[in-house]
Amino acid sequence: MSTGRLRNKVAIITGAGSGIGLESSILFAQEGANVLLVDINIQAAQRATEIIKRKYPDAKVIAIRADVGKEADVKAAVDTAIKEFGRLDIMFNNAGIMHPADDNALNTEEKIWDLTMQINAKGVWWGSKYAILAMRKNPTDESKGLHTGGSIINTASFVASMGAATPQLAYTASKGAVLAMTRELAMIHAREGIRLNTVSPGPLKTPLLMNFLDTPEKRDRRLVHLPMGRFGEAVEIAKAALFLASDESSYTTGTDLKVDGGLTSAYVTPIGEQALAPPTSLAG
Template sequence: MGRLEGKNCIVTGAAGGIGLETTVLFAREGANVLMSDISGPSLARALAKVKELVPRAEKVETKITDVSNESNVKAMVEHLDSWGGVDVIFNNAGIMHGDDADAIDTPEQIWDLTQAINVKGVWFGSKHAVISMRKHGKKKGSIINTASVVALVGSATPQLAYTASKGAVLAMTRELAMRHAREGFRFNALCPAPLNTPLLQDWLGDDQAKRHRREVHFPTGRFGEAIEQAQAVLFLASDESSFVNGTDFVVDGGMTRCYVTPEGAPTEPPKNLAR
């Protein structure tokens, strides 16, 4: 028996990064998984990758979803009605726009876009997951929302809209955890450090000064890897975390406890990270 055997799970932002790695782990642990993302071609490529890595996966399907649109999210969640309703949702979809800056230079439309995806998307996902869990008589469920370490500490590089959105996710997750605890529905916020994902690497680009301002705060001397976050999500989704609720689940390599990187710290990720 896998750790998620028979559970019906949704992963948003599943076409890459943490979402894709989480989908692979969920499928490997026996879950039925609905992969959601806004890009159809990216979803198709991600699904092919999952099938390659987990050829015996019971059920893995895709659904194109704009998480900032409530009717899209409602349709995504209701896709699982024929499966028996939602057991786990990982509200992971989010953006960090290249034009996001400080209070002076962040365009209003970038602020609004970031809040719509990063905050409203989590709200809609949480709302309709709870509706589904109640509808199908679930006695327990796990909702995991992707926040960030910048919800806990200031960002070394200005990204005001993103930082504000992740603070909102953290606060919202805490309140939802208290509201639904007696129903057996757990809410936890994953707080990753900057990761070696296309989202961050595209944003950093070739700006070595911007990159260094981030790397210097890692005791490990490196960015995290998406698989390291996915393993934390798997724990939060499983019954092993049955008494974990309302947490800021920080997976940051010690970043939020470190002032500067110790001299001689490694700079490459370990080679034995299990997928």
């Protein structure tokens, strides 16, 4: 049920065709936002718009193809949002990769490192850059005497704060870059009313991670570290992004919102029958 938390706002979501991006696109549209769905896979983005339209026939959603690893594509996406919807209020820099050949410092090839940084770090830089330029043009809220600015949300990861159970050096380094970059940008642009925050998912049951954890042994090794004993769901991250996108988080900037089932708070995980019992329900 919609409560209109994003009514009349304009949002761009990258990586919108699957996983966190898809769930966020559905949720943002449900809450009243006009949404530009960006994905390198245009068919996936178009399928996402069809899903949204079936659920919410009045939703204003557009799908476009863009490679966030190319600056011109990122700028074009922001320009499209302005052209189609008139302004930009929310930028969710969510697109990213976890390459199957990403390994430790000895085995990761330079081309894998460079590709990961191009998409995961540079893509977020460019997305933030062009969103800031667009949000600076948003009008002032005369009732509050404040520039309306906007909200930029960047997808980091729990591995930006702690080591991963399996080697993925380029991915981990890229997400650390996202975390540090977002903090600095938040400080620079706070007085402009432009808020920047990260959301750091724990291990999720999404194609990105499941393709990486492609054996029962890899999955079990990751699960043993999770206090909740399960992988997260993409919609649980989308709900966190919704909070950061909405005016409910108007005094929140430079923050990393960890949605990780308690992983980064755990020194050790509990053992025994109670800890091994399956959870009775998912988070609401």
